[in-house]
Amino acid sequence: MSFKAPRILPVLTVAVLTAGFVLVFFYAPNDADQGFVQKIFYLHVPLGIMALVGFMIAAVQSILHLRSGDPKWDVRSYVSIHISIIFGLAVLITGSIWARASWGKWWVWEEPTLVSFLIVFLLYCTYYPLRYAIEDRERQARYASVFAITAGAFVPLNFMAVRLAETLVHPRVFATSEGGLPPKMMFTFLVCIAGAALLWETLIRYELAAKTSRAKLSRLRRALGGDGVSTGGSRIAPVPREGEA
């Protein structure tokens, strides 16, 4: 198991994100209803989409882990959830700021979209204590995979349930009777989504590279018999088996 830090990806990520933000402020028109404050949409929604997609990717990786027993899928699933939680946190904070600006409230408990996202976020926050609570590495990985699959299945179900809800304050942008976004806004939004996706992938690659390096250090320490040297070792990521690196 070896994950290398990417080279071109970070440059591409910075380029696309910068292009996206330039489009947001200099190309996309102001929203007719909300005005300038709608610019938060181009940050908030792509991050939200990537957080939810990331949770589902983690579920697929967990299925692969349970099917193959290969620890690399467990590590990937863990990292996908980890990065998606960070994205989720950004979604909650930017969403609250937008809510305060648009609705005059930081949070609206009656709104299914907000509450359901919070539930998904909190659900995934319990992933960490679940992993930390189990000492045995193999059991830890297995249980975490089962959790990731169950929670991952909950994400699209939750999304559909929210779409079916009737009492909505949160705006619906796509597939609406009003026809969705105008072309300039849609183009900007797609660039921002591409930027968020690239950022997600870049952070995933770096996180995986860091975990692999720590695992290699632990193996090196054991090989050298240097018990006095603390490499810490990840409490979560399984140490690669011999010959996998």
Next chain:
Amino acid sequence: MELLFAAPALPLDEAGKYVAAAYLVFLALLLIYLAIMAMRLQRIDRELSELAELAERSSGRNEEQVEQVDA
């Protein structure tokens, strides 16, 4: 709920601070993450140096043993 819908668009000077806050939060989270990654990298580097030192010491001991056997 209808009151929320009826809320008028904020003027630019009012909306600007909210938009700036949202984008700054994103930037701050990204910077915090990068700082954590940098600290991790430093730790890995430090531990690697310690292990390199350990490897050098153990290779030095092996050479001494070989010299003693040869003598």
